Amino acid sequence: MIIIGSDHTGIELKKSIIAHLKEKEIEVKDVTDFLDQTGDDYPDIAYIVCQNVKKENALGIAICGTGIGISIACNKVNGIRAAVCTDKYMAKMTRNDNNANVLCLGARLGIENVFEIVDEFLNSEFLGGRHQKRVDKIAKIEKCQKEGVEYVHSL
Numbered sequence: 001m002i003i004i005g006s007d008h009t010g011i012e013l014k015k016s017i018i019a020h021l022k023e024k025e026i027e028v029k030d031v032t033d034f035l036d037q038t039g040d041d042y043p044d045i046a047y048i049v050c051q052n053v054k055k056e057n058a059l060g061i062a063i064c065g066t067g068i069g070i071s072i073a074c075n076k077v078n079g080i081r082a083a084v085c086t087d088k089y090m091a092k093m094t095r096n097d098n099n100a101n102v103l104c105l106g107a108r109l110g111i112e113n114v115f116e117i118v119d120e121f122l123n124s125e126f127l128g129g130r131h132q133k134r135v136d137k138i139a140k141i142e143k144c145q146k147e148g149v150e151y152v153h154s155l
């Protein structure tokens, strides 16, 4: 199951991605459809998407105008690794190396091959190995911040 949500800038893009995924028979849950007729702010959308990603242990897609604001907000949620991707390579590498669990897209960027980015993100795997310890360090920074203790880097 894929979780998807967007602010007011990305409603059309969100709907087109949902149609694309359904065509591929991929289950997709639109967690912000109740906001499609009203105004909304990307931090709220980010939070709703991320809570669902965690609850379902799924991958998510979060959309705002640039993808930047929503990625900043998503990355404030514990356990979320969100990445703005503007091409296929970024989408593949953020799964391979960072184990990103939320793909952030910019609806106002006019990206032509946006479905390719989505497909690459969903079809790529985390490679683990040497990347695992780096992702673990991200989690450790998060844990230290939560506990109000200093993160001790290893350099």
Ligand code: RB5
Pocket: 007, 009, 042, 064, 065, 066, 067, 068, 069, 070
């Ligand atoms: C909304 O106008 C816009 O600021 C938002 O969609 C996003 O691009 C922020 O980063």
